[in-house]
Amino acid sequence: MPYFEKSTGMEVRDNNMYDVRGNQINQYYNGNGPPDLHRILSPVSDASHNHPEPVARCHPGTRLEVIAEIEKWIEDSRDCPILWLNGPAGSGKSAISQTIAEHWVDKKKVASFFFLCGTGERNKIQHLIPTLAHQVSIFNPAVESILIDVMSKEPDLHKKSLSYQLDELLIKPIKATGLELSTIIIIIDALDECDDKELTSQLIKALSTICITHNIQLPFRLFLTSRVEQHIQEQFNQLIKQLVVKHLSLQDVDATEDIQLYLKYELYSLYERKYRIMQDIPGPWPSEEHLERLSENAAGSFIIASTLVKFIENGEGIPNEI
Structure with a gap:
């Protein structure tokens, strides 16, 4: 029958102690000091803002x-x-x-x-x-x-x-x-x-x-x-x-200008990276008219704008023709 070990307060079943997720924690506690809070709470390590995976953040000058x-x-x-x-x-x-x-x-x-x-x-x-x-x-x-x-x-x-x-x-x-x-x-x-x-x-x-x-x-x-x-x-x-x-x-909040700023930076950077195949295309690229049209078509969605950038960057041929 389960009981609580007096010195630690941990649940004990069949002579084994368990954390908040029901994981056995005997191996994390040696009885010589306080319980390990990390083991007890079992936090999700990759849920915070400083997790190591790529993260989305606002482009400088937007929002x-x-x-x-x-x-x-x-x-x-x-x-x-x-x-x-x-x-x-x-x-x-x-x-x-x-x-x-x-x-x-x-x-x-x-x-x-x-x-x-x-x-x-x-x-x-x-x-x-x-x-x-x-x-x-x-x-x-x-x-x-x-x-x-x-x-x-x-x-x-x-x-x-x-x-x-x-x-x-x-x-x-x-x-x-x-x-x-x-x-x-x-x-x-x-x-x-x-x-x-x-x-x-x-x-x-x-x-x-x-x-x-x-x-x-x-x-x-x-x-x-x-x-x-x-x-x-x-x-x-x-x-x-x-x-x-x-x-x-x-x-x-109207995000059209923010998206236009984001597209202008990203697509101009793409133009510079692919200058060898785009050197015959006059700058600035894209034109202000095209930027305005693209940003309006994004309808306030940054994910549409970022998807467009990736599509142009990864597409075959000259970006200007995609």
């Missing part, structure tokens, strides 16, 4: 209006701790999240989780709060000791409600260290790519319960992005009405 609005919120909006940025697929939400994270990481303490559909651990919301809690513990040793104590006393905490996890793994530990609201920024990108719509709704409900029902002030800035999907929109509406959430929509 200045949106970025300025987000940075103003980070610096000034104490009474509105949550910002929700939404927009259609390919509108550049993840690039904005990445750019914000990289810009502020040297000024603030940034924890982040970038959801990604079809990747296993990065599309499961069950890993979200433990991963963010572990990241916070890295830049604040005091939080680490609190989390070890919390998980030792309650090893099955990961099975509790998302509201309870938020409170026990993030809000209370951060508040206990005395960190100010403006010190920590938590970024949750592409919430719509979570594989469980019901749990996604529960997460937003949890924020509503904490901020509105219990009137608890979040000890961090929370920046979320997603597509405009019904199960997300419905839950955020209440938070927006209560002025707990600042709402930005990329559909309200």
Whole structure:
């Protein structure tokens, strides 16, 4: 029969201890010191903004209006701790999240989780709060000791409600260290790519319960992005009405000039790289007329613009003829 080992608080079944994912952890604990928080929380290592894979970020000089609005919120909006940025697929939400994270990481303490559909651990919301809690513990040793104590006393905490996890793994530990609201920024990108719509709704409900029902002030800035999907929109509406959430929509921002700037840079760079086969084509290439037409046809979608660049770059023959 399962029981909890007194000195560690770890669940023991058949003389073996298990972490929050049910993995046996005897080999990670030798009984001579505190449990390893990384092993206990099992964070998703490649979900943060500094993971080693190629990432999308805003092209220099683009998205200045949106970025300025987000940075103003980070610096000034104490009474509105949550910002929700939404927009259609390919509108550049993840690039904005990445750019914000990289810009502020040297000024603030940034924890982040970038959801990604079809990747296993990065599309499961069950890993979200433990991963963010572990990241916070890295830049604040005091939080680490609190989390070890919390998980030792309650090893099955990961099975509790998302509201309870938020409170026990993030809000209370951060508040206990005395960190100010403006010190920590938590970024949750592409919430719509979570594989469980019901749990996604529960997460937003949890924020509503904490901020509105219990009137608890979040000890961090929370920046979320997603597509405009019904199960997300419905839950955020209440938070927006209560002025707990600042709402930005990329559909309200004309990205045509930004896309034109991006295309001008990328295609001119391509022109220079392939000058040998394009030396008879007069510059500037493409012409302003062509750039305007291409940027308008992209209809505000950076993914269409980037796909076009890749198509021209990888196509056979002279780029001017593709």
